Amino acid sequence: AQSVTQLDSQVPVFEEAPVELRCNYSSSVSVYLFWYVQYPNQGLQLLLKYLSGSTLVESINGFEAEFNKSQTSFHLRKPSVHISDTAEYFCAVSGQAGTALIFGKGTTLSVSS
Amino acid sequence: GAGVSQTPSNKVTEKGKYVELRCDPISGHTALYWYRQSLGQGPEFLIYFQGTGAADDSGLPNDRFFAVRPEGSVSTLKIQRTERGDSAVYLCASSPGGDEQFFGPGTRLTVL
Numbered sequence: 370a371q372s373v374t375q376l377d378s379q380v381p382v383f384e385e386a387p388v389e390l391r392c393n394y395s396s397s398v399s400v401y402l403f404w405y406v407q408y409p410n411q412g413l414q415l416l417l418k419y420l421s422g423s424t425l426v427e428s429i430n431g432f433e434a435e436f437n438k439s440q441t442s443f444h445l446r447k448p449s450v451h452i453s454d455t456a457e458y459f460c461a462v463s464g465q466a467g468t469a470l471i472f473g474k475g476t477t478l479s480v481s482s
Numbered sequence: 483g484a485g486v487s488q489t490p491s492n493k494v495t496e497k498g499k500y501v502e503l504r505c506d507p508i509s510g511h512t513a514l515y516w517y518r519q520s521l522g523q524g525p526e527f528l529i530y531f532q533g534t535g536a537a538d539d540s541g542l543p544n545d546r547f548f549a550v551r552p553e554g555s556v557s558t559l560k561i562q563r564t565e566r567g568d569s570a571v572y573l574c575a576s577s578p579g580g581d582e583q584f585f586g587p588g589t590r591l592t593v594l
Contacts, residue, residue, distance in 0.1 A: 373524075401581060412486075413525070413573070413585040420581060459524050466581040467513055469538055472524030 371396040371462050375473035382480055384452055390445040390476045392434075392460035402443040403461040403470065404434055413459065419443065420466065430454075455480045484508065486586035488574050494592045495564055503559040503589045507576030513537075514557050515583055516549055517573040525573055531557060564593045 376391040394400060404416040417428040424436040434445045443460060457477050461470040487506045495501050507514050513532055517525035527541040531551045539549075546564075551557040561568055571590050575583035 375524075405585075412587045413575075415582050415584075418581060461524075463581075467532075467577060467579060469515065469527040469530055469541065470517075470525070470583065471527065472517075474522070474524045 371398075371400070371464060371471045373460050373462050373471055373473035375458075375460055375476050377476050378474065379477045379479065382450055382478070384480055384482050385449045387448050388446065388450050388454075388478065390458050390460075390478065392443045392445065392473060394441050394443065394460070394462045396441075396462060396464065398464050401463045401466060402434075402436060403463075404428075404432070404443075404445050405459045405461060405472075407457040407459065407475075409456070416445075416458070450478070450480045452480050452482060454478060486574055486576050486584055488572075488586040488589050490589060491587065492590045492592075494594065496594050497564060497566060499564050499593075501561050501564055501591065503561075503572050503591070505557045505559070505574030505576075505586060507555060507557070507574070508578075508584055509555075510578065511576035511584070512554070512579050513577040513583075514551060515575040515577070516557070516559050517575065519571045519573055519588070521570075528559070561591075564591075566593050569593045 374393045402419040405413045406416045419436045427433045460473040515530040516528040519525045529539040533554045546562045548560045571588040573588045575585045
């Protein structure tokens, strides 16, 4: 069975500081990995994904995540956060494209000035 | 274009009652998923459809939960004899068949 662990439930940071949101997964098969974001009063949106190929994936708003098979991790990073990045971030895994997503419990990122 | 829509946005019911939650996927999306999100938790998979058929219903917690998608578009999640523990936000997502799922805003179900 697959599972996802998000190690931090809340991450408070100041604007322009770097941030890392940690995600570890367990799976006995190949995985597809995702980060979804939920802004206040909005639905879940895909932030970035790893399916195959380059282990470093990037989003259009400056986030990046690196797939590390040996450490079974897919941590999310941003070198300089903005107030607008305040949201709930969910890491998810699936065994193959198009099947059910298994989500972590989420990390609340709070960016203050 | 229009995204995934879910109705109602909020539903309050009494313990023991029957409820139906509706999901309208993005037009042309063949796959449709239902998840449940309890307070402080991530979404938990319930069931997904490819076309009209349930491809995986392993997440349905018990036989009080049932979902249909008779014409391969709109889906209805049905909960019989509701219990207080069923209170959660029910999320629907659709996909054109690839790896990205597009989520709706959810239906908040409260069982009194």
